[in-house]
Every structure is written in C-alpha cells, then in structure tokens.
Amino acid sequence: xxxxxxxxxxxxxxxxxxxxxxxxxxxxxxxxxxxxxxxxxxxxxxxxxxxxxxxxxxxxxxxxxxxxxxxxxxxxxxxxxxxxxxxxxxxxxxxxxxxxxxxxxxxxxxxxxxxxxxxxxxxxxxxxxxxxxxxxxxxxxxxxxxxxxxxxxxxxxxxxxxxxxxxxxxxxxxxxxxxxxxxxxxxxxxxxxxxxxxxxxxxxxxxxxxxxxxxxxxxxxxxxxxxxxxxxxxxxxxxxxxxxxxxxxxxxxxxxxxxxxxxxxxxxxxxxxxxxxxxxxxxxxxxxxxxxxxxxxxxxxxxxxxxxxxxxxxxxxxxx
Numbered sequence: 191x192x193x194x195x196x197x198x199x200x201x202x203x204x205x206x207x208x209x210x211x212x213x214x215x216x217x218x219x220x221x222x223x224x225x226x227x228x229x230x231x232x233x234x235x236x237x238x239x240x241x242x243x244x245x246x247x248x249x250x251x252x253x254x255x256x257x258x259x260x261x262x263x264x265x266x267x268x269x270x271x272x273x274x275x276x277x278x279x280x281x282x283x284x285x286x287x288x289x290x291x292x293x294x295x296x297x298x299x300x301x302x303x304x305x306x307x308x309x310x311x312x313x314x315x316x317x318x319x320x321x322x323x324x325x326x327x328x329x330x331x332x333x334x335x336x337x338x339x340x341x342x343x344x345x346x347x348x349x350x351x352x353x354x355x356x357x358x359x360x361x362x363x364x365x366x367x368x369x370x371x372x373x374x375x376x377x378x379x380x381x382x383x384x385x386x387x388x389x390x391x392x393x394x395x396x397x398x399x400x401x402x403x404x405x406x407x408x409x410x411x412x413x414x415x416x417x418x419x420x421x422x423x424x425x426x427x428x429x430x431x432x433x434x435x436x437x438x439x440x441x442x443x444x445x446x447x448x449x450x451x452x453x454x455x456x457x458x459x460x461x462x463x464x465x466x467x468x469x470x471x472x473x474x475x476x477x478x479x480x481x482x483x484x485x486x487x488x489x490x491x492x493x494x495x496x497x498x499x500x501x502x503x504x505x506x507x508x509x510x
Contacts, residue, residue: 193218195251197295198259198499200302201225201237202328203276207246209252209493211500215313217493229276230334233406234285238292245293255296256289257502259305259495263348264293266300267391267503276329276363280394296506307334309340312501314388314489321447323440324487325352327433327461328453329379331372335444346390350351350438353377357432362387372436376429378408378455384425385411403407412460429461435467441473442480 193212200207204250209220223240241256262274269286269478273279286297300308303418307324313323316336324334331353335342342349352364353373361370362384376381396419400406410450414422437449447467456462466484473481489497 192250193223194367196500196503197241197255197256198496199237199256200495200499201260202302202495203227203260206237206240206384207496209496209500210248211497211503213504214439215309215497215500217496218251220493221247221494227277229508230280230283231454233277233279234283234288238257238289241289241502242295252270252454253295255298255503255506256293257305257499257504257506258285258289258297258299258300259302259422259499260285261302264299264301265347266298269297269299272339281322285471296395296503298502298506300498301332301347302495302498303332303334304341305341305502306494307336307350307355307498308320308333308501309489309494310343311336311339313497314487315363315448315450315485319447321445323444323446323449325437325449325451326453327377327451327455329377330337331377333440337444337446352436355439357435358428361428361432372432375432376436376455376461379454380439381408381411381425381429384428385421388421388424392424395419395421398494409458410462414456416460417479426461426464430468431463433461434472437465437469437484440473441469441477445477445479445480448482448486451484452487452489452494454491456486457491466475 194212198209198211206223206225210218263272271283271285286299290297305325310324320339321337321428326332333350333352352370356370357372358370362374363369364371364374411422415426
C-alpha cells in the first residue's frame with residue numbers, strides 16, 4: 191500500500207513548486223512550474239494548471255490534502271488569498287475553495303514565510319527550541335515568530351513583517367509609503383534598486399560594467415564591496431547596519447533563543463557574517479544572556495517553502 195502523502199504548493203512571484211510529501215517530511219515527488227501572472231485570473235489559473243499536471247504524475251499515490259504557501263497576505267481561516275504586492279492579487283480570492291472544488295480534497299493556505307516557519311518548527315530548529323525567529327531575506331524581508339512552540343500570527347495573520355520596520359528615518363522610500371524601512375535597504379531587491387538610485391553618484395564603480403554583461407545579484411554587490419568598490423561598499427554597509435539594528439530590536443522585543451535564517455540574499459553567508467557579531471553583542475543584557483545566536487536553517491532552502499506548504503496540509507489531512 192502506498193505511503194500516505196499530502197500535496198504542498200509553494201507559490202512565488204516567478205515559480206510554482208508542487209510536491210508530494212510524507213508526514214516525515216520526505217518529498218517523494220516534486221515538479222517546478224513557471225508562474226504566469228499577467229492578470230488575477232491568469233495567476234490563479236497557473237496554480238490550478240500546475241496542480242492538474244502534477245496530479246497526473248502521482249500514479250498510485252493518493253494525497254489526503256493540499257496545502258498552499260503564498261506570497262502576500264492570507265486568511266487561513268477562510269482560505270482566502272487577500273493580496274500580494276508582487277502579483278496581481280489586489281482583492282480577496284477564495285483560493286482554497288476553488289482548489290477544493292476542482293480536486294475534491296481538503297485545502298488550506300497561508301503566507302509562505304509563516305508556512306516555512308511551521309516547517310522549521312516541525313523538522314528544523316523546533317526539534318531543539320520552542321522560542322526562535324525564522325528570518326527570510328530574499329527579494330523582500332519577512333520573519334516567522336515561533337514562541338512557546340506556537341506560531342505568532344497577529345490579529346490579521348500579518349505578524350512578522352520585519353521588512354517594514356523603520357531603521358533609517360531619512361532612508362530610501364519604501365513601497366509601503368514610508369521611508370527608511372529595512373526591506374529597501376537590506377533585501378536583495380532593495381539593494382539592486384539602490385544600485386539604480388545611487389549609480390550616478392559613483393560613475394567609476396565596476397558594477398556598471400558588470401551590469402552590461404549579466405544581471406546583477408546581491409552576491410556580486412558583496413564581492414565588489416570586498417574588492418573596495420565604493421558603490422558596492424555603500425550599499426553593503428547600509429544593509430549591514432540596517433539589518434543589525436532591526437535584528438537587535440527584535441531580540442530585545444521578543445527575547446528569542448535563536449534566529450534561524452533562510453532566503454537567497456543570505457545564502458552566501460556574507461551579509462549574515464557581518465551582522466552576526468553586532469546582533470550577538472548589542473542587545474540588552476538579559477536578552478543577550480539568553481540569546482544563543484544566529485544559525486542557517488537545517489532545511490534545504492530550495493525545499494523549505496514546499497515543506498511549509500505540506501505542514502499546512504498535514505494538519506487538515508489527519509496526518510501527524
């Protein structure tokens with residue numbers, strides 16, 4: 191008899207990852223699809239089509255439920271995708287109901303970083319700590335707050351929007367309408383935007399020539415900073431200071447045991463290594479005394495979103 195599985199769906203701005211996952215967190219089958227997002231309808235259809243194609247490959251596997259991790263704000267209680275800044279979801283979409291109607295399975299959904307935090311609680315840091323912060327720094331910045339073995343969600347399931355903590359009051363503008371938020375200074379997307387904003391002030395920067403050859407990444411900015419490039423150094427140093435301030439504030443406010451991190455901007459270790467010493471030395475004495483440090487997630491960063499979506503489905507599928 192085939193092992194029971196759930197279906198996880200990790201929805202990003204450019205990709206949809208679908209997988210069949212066991213209660214032990216083993217991914218038996220997964221497939222990546224391109225996200226088409228010209229309109230709301232096309233975005234939803236992309237998710238539905240990805241699931242349709244994936245279900246045809248399951249053979250004897252009989253999934254018990256579907257969990258969907260989504261960028262933006264969600265309401266897990268009603269199964270509604272409320273909005274997403276980087277996809278054309280500007281009004282509520284009853285996505286769980288739509289998927290349930292098409293596939294005849296229980297369906298639940300949540301924000302992708304909340305879902306990834308649930309995976310961290312089940313299969314990662316949660317095995318040794320009940321009080322930690324899951325930090326995700328990629329195109330944007332967000333955090334999952336796990337305390338007393340529970341995910342802190344907030345009244346509207348919006349807790350953890352660390353990227354919109356103001357860390358530099360006279361800093362660059364943020365899409366949220368304020369200035370000096372963490373995200374436009376220290377996220378991968380924010381740093382690349384700052385290259386465009388500040389580039390004219392540094393005409394001799396090597397990054398200009400590099401940008402003519404290939405799309406730039408945060409990793410290349412860090413390498414150029416190490417080589418002494420003034421534009422790269424300005425952007426990198428601002429990111430280090432901003433993230434250090436934000437995480438120190440978070441440690442003082444919430445008194446976690448650990449910060450566990452993931453996300454593409456932190457994957458090469460440069461930014462976190464420049465931040466770690468500040469965050470481990472600057473908090474108040476009592477919070478610093480109990481804070482054990484900053485560690486990379488033990489979960490595969492390419493799979494944590496999929497595992498998080500599976501965690502959502504495990505609960506409604508009756509699997510432990």
